[in-house]
Each structure stands twice: as C-alpha cells, then as structure tokens.
Amino acid sequence: MVNEVEERLRREMAAAVQGVEAPVWLPAAARKGGRRRANRRRALLAAPATAAAVGAVGVASWGGWLRTGETSVVAPASSGALAPQPDVRTEAGPTAGPGGQEDLQEAARAAVAQAEALEAYFAAGYDYDDAVELGRLWNVEPGEAKSTAGAHLLAGEDLPFEPVEQPVEQPPAPADDRAPQREAFFAAGYTYDDAVELARAWNVDPWEAKALAGERLLAGETLPVQP
Amino acid sequence: MEGSFEEFVAAGGGRLLRTALLLTCDRAAAEDLVQDVLERAYVRWRSIEDPHAYTRTAMSRAVTDRWRRVARRPREVELQGWHGRAVPDGAADRAVRADVVDHLRKLPPRQRAVIVLRYFEDWSEERIAEELDVSRGTVKSQASKGLARLRELMGADEDEEAMSRW
Numbered sequence: 001m002v003n004e005v006e007e008r009l010r011r012e013m014a015a016a017v018q019g020v021e022a023p024v025w026l027p028a029a030a031r032k033g034g035r036r037r038a039n040r041r042r043a044l045l046a047a048p049a050t051a052a053a054v055g056a057v058g059v060a061s062w063g064g065w066l067r068t069g070e071t072s073v074v075a076p077a078s079s080g081a082l083a084p085q086p087d088v089r090t091e092a093g094p095t096a097g098p099g100g101q102e103d104l105q106e107a108a109r110a111a112v113a114q115a116e117a118l119e120a121y122f123a124a125g126y127d128y129d130d131a132v133e134l135g136r137l138w139n140v141e142p143g144e145a146k147s148t149a150g151a152h153l154l155a156g157e158d159l160p161f162e163p164v165e166q167p168v169e170q171p172p173a174p175a176d177d178r179a180p181q182r183e184a185f186f187a188a189g190y191t192y193d194d195a196v197e198l199a200r201a202w203n204v205d206p207w208e209a210k211a212l213a214g215e216r217l218l219a220g221e222t223l224p225v226q227p
Numbered sequence: 228m229e230g231s232f233e234e235f236v237a238a239g240g241g242r243l244l245r246t247a248l249l250l251t252c253d254r255a256a257a258e259d260l261v262q263d264v265l266e267r268a269y270v271r272w273r274s275i276e277d278p279h280a281y282t283r284t285a286m287s288r289a290v291t292d293r294w295r296r297v298a299r300r301p302r303e304v305e306l307q308g309w310h311g312r313a314v315p316d317g318a319a320d321r322a323v324r325a326d327v328v329d330h331l332r333k334l335p336p337r338q339r340a341v342i343v344l345r346y347f348e349d350w351s352e353e354r355i356a357e358e359l360d361v362s363r364g365t366v367k368s369q370a371s372k373g374l375a376r377l378r379e380l381m382g383a384d385e386d387e388e389a390m391s392r393w
Contacts, residue, residue, distance in 0.1 A: 005378050006346060013331070013347045017248050022240030023258065027233045030262055034232075034269020041270060108231035111278040115239030122242075128349075143349035192262045207255035 010128045018122075023179065025186050033191040117150025124153050125163035134159065181214030182207075188217050189227030197225050232272050236265060243282055249343045250290045252332040260286055283348060284358040287340040330380040338373035345370055 121131075126149060128142060135145035137160055149159050185195070190213065192206065199209035201224060213223050240261070247257035264285045268275060275281045331339060340359075344350045345366075352370070356363040 005374055005381065008381075009331075009342065009346045009374075009377065013249055013343070017245035020241065020245050020248060022236075022244045022261070026240050026244075026258075026262065026265070027236040030236055030265035031233060031269060033262065033266035034272075037266055038270045105231065107276055108235065108272075108278070112231060112234045112238050114279065115235060115242065118242055119238060131349075141349070146349075192259070192266060205255070206259050 014127055023182075025183055029186050029192065032186075033193060036191055036193060113151070114147050117147045117154060119150070120153045121146045121150035126159070127163070130161075130163055133161070178211040178214070181211045181218065183214070184217050185210045185214040190223075190225075191227070194225050194227060198223065201225075232269055235278050239279070239282075240265075243286075246283055246343060246347060247286055249331065249347055250286055250336075250340060260289060264289065280354075280358055283344065287344060287359060291336045291340055330377050333380065334373050334376060338369050338376070341366055341369040342373045342377075 126134075126146075131142035131145045131149070134149050135142045138145055138148065140148065152159060190210075195206040195210045195213070198213055199206045202209055202212065204212065216223060243265075244257055244261050247260045248254060251257045251260060261282075264282050267285065268278060268282055271281075272278075331342065334342065341355060344355050344358075345352070350358070352363055352366045355361075356366045359366070
C-alpha cells in the first residue's frame with residue numbers, strides 16, 4: 001500500500017504542475033534583484049557599525065548551503081571581524097572575480113546542463129515512470145536516468161523507447177491575467193525588494209503589490225517607492 | 228560567469244517554479260519564493276556548489292520557516308483550480324489525481340517539503356537529511372507521517388467514491 005501511495009504521489013505531483021513555465025521576466029528580475037542585494041551587502045560591509053547590526057540579527061545564517069568549509073562573508077557578530085575580509089566570491093555576486101574559478105565554473109556548467117537535460121526529458125513527454133524503466137535498463141537511479149536521458153535527447157539521440165502516453169490529458173494552466181501589470185512593474189526598473197516594501201506599505205503580499213503597482217504605472221501614476 | 232546564473236535560471240526556472248508550486252500550493256507565493264531564492268542565490272553564486280540543491284533546499288526551508296514564523300494563511304488560488312479540474316478520461320484516475328494534490332496541501336509544511344523533495348525531486352532520504360540539516364530519522368518520520376496521512380485521506384476518498392456508487 002505504501003508503494004502504491006508513493007507511486008501515485010509521483011504521478012499526481014508531476015501531472016499537477018505539468019506545463020507550468022517560469023515567467024519570461026524571471027531571469028532578468030532575479031539578476032537585477034540579486035545585484036541590488038549584493039550592492040546592499042557591500043554597503044553594509046563598508047560600514048562596520050551597520051554590519052555589526054546585520055551580523056547580530058543573523059542575516060548571514062539564512063539559507064546556509066555554502067560550499068563545505070566556506071563561511072558567509074558577513075561574519076557572526078561575536079567574531080569582531082566585521083570589517084571586510086572580503087571573500088570576493090561571496091561578496092560580489094556572479095560578476096566579480098574569482099578564486100577557485102575553474103571548479104566553480106565547471107559546477108555551474110554542470111548545473112545548467114542538468115537543468116537543460118531535465119527540461120528536455122520532460123518536454124519530450126517522458127515522466128517518472130519512464131525514468132524508472134530507463135533506470136532499470138541502465139542500472140541507475142530514476143533521478144540519474146532522467147538527466148542522462150535528457151542529455152541523450154539534447155544530443156539528438158533516441159531513447160530505448162517512446163514516452164508512455166499519459167493516461168490523462170492535463171488542462172492548461174490558467175492564464176495569468178495580471179501578467180501585463182507585473183511586467184510593467186519590472187519594466188519600470190522595480191525589483192522584488194520594491195514589491196516587498198510596497199506590500200508592507202499597502203498591507204498586501206508582494207505578488208499583489210507588483211500587480212497593483214503595475215496598474216498604477218500603466219495609468220501614469222507614480223509610486224511611493226522609486227526604483 | 229554571470230551568464231551561467233542566467234542560463235541556470237533560464238534552463239531551470241520552470242522546474243524550480245513547479246517545485247515551488249508543490250511546496251506552496253499557491254502560484255503567486257511560488258513565484259515570489261522562486262524570485263526571492265534566486266536573488267539570494269545570485270549574491271552567493273560563486274560559493275554555491277550545487278545550485279539545484281541550494282535553490283530547492285532554500286525554498287523548502289523558507290516555506291517551512293514562513294509558516295512557522297508568521298502562521299500565514301496559504302492562499303488557495305490557481306493551482307487548486309486547474310489541477311483538479313475534471314478531464315474527459317477515466318473517472319477514477321481523474322479523481323485520484325485531483326485528490327492527491329489537494330491532500331498534499333493539507334499536510335504541514337515540513338511534511339509537505341519532505342514529500343515533495345522525496346517524490347517530486349527524487350532525492351534520497353540521506354540527501355534530504357543532509358541538505359535540510361536534519362537527521363535521517365527526522366526525514367523518515369516526516370515522510371512516514373506524511374504518507375500515512377495521505378493514505379488515510381485517499382482511503383476516505385475511496386470509501387466515499389464507493390458509497391456514491393450505491
């Protein structure tokens with residue numbers, strides 16, 4: 001029964017989000033917001049008193065998942081070492097210089113390749129059940145089978161079998177009828193942080209704030225926050 | 228190197244959003260979550276060894292922390308509306324698909340995160356434990372509780388369906 005539930009879960013979760021794509025503005029918006037955060041971080045590091053406050057509230061602890069042996073550029077408040085000892089890699093974001101670059105670049109390339117392979121795999125109509133079958137044929141885990149199969153597809157090679165037809169047809173995801181407003185928001189130079197600030201001011205969530213702000217911008221109005 | 232970040236987002240953004248949708252069960256919250264995590268990833272890009280693991284783990288933690296901190300009511304919008312919509316095929320399959328994801332929404336965020344990472348991302352229990360920085364026992368218990376709850380909900384549905392046939 002457990003296996004049945006597990007298999008059903010896999011199928012149903014995959015089916016539920018099938019066809020969902022990221023909005024077109026996401027890469028640019030993420031980069032822009034990331035740059036802004038990086039600049040803010042640099043500014044904090046340049047001002048020791050402010051940086052100490054940042055360290056005290058533990059901003060650096062968010063998320064974690066740094067590479068083994070590395071520490072965040074914002075040191076703990078107790079270390080007394082908040083004046084920049086810049087690890088350029090963590091401080092400056094993707095545009096800055098280097099250290100151990102080859103490994104990192106290789107890891108980044110591998111990550112991109114894996115993402116592309118997974119997209120190709122699912123775009124070709126294959127699913128988890130196919131990955132299980134491919135994994136059995138290739139003697140690997142289903143997760144690895146998906147990446148490997150996607151790489152084959154990207155190379156123009158056929159897989160051992162065609163994708164098994166989905167038993168159900170998925171209805172299309174609903175259109176985002178406020179996408180133009182949100183695109184106008186980002187097109188005007190605003191970022192996610194601005195949305196958070198506006199959301200606070202208007203007592204709504206950031207997604208709603210983006211749409212409301214976009215509406216006002218499209219109507220020729222100005223916002224309380226400048227980009 | 229900057230290109231690699233954008234390439235990662237362009238190539239993997241869709242998949243990332245799908246994971247976020249399952250973690251939040253809310254399209255708007257999922258988009259915000261993805262963007263927030265990607266912005267943080269941008270700042271740390273050079274020190275992130277595995278962007279896939281980083282982004283998924285960051286999303287899982289953010290979702291868990293978000294509900295724990297602010298007890299925010301999850302908005303129920305698009306995802307519920309279309310993933311459960313009736314389609315012209317086998318009634319049993321249709322009911323099962325709609326119900327399973329709807330049931331997923333009813334799990335506590337931590338259980339849901341473990342379930343999504345385990346069964347949508349195909350992570351092993353060991354990997355989930357390592358990435359989320361919890362013990363493997365915690366992962367096992369969360370997954371077990373989540374599955375038990377889902378099985379219970381599914382069983383209730385099947386009973387209901389059987390009754391409706393009478």
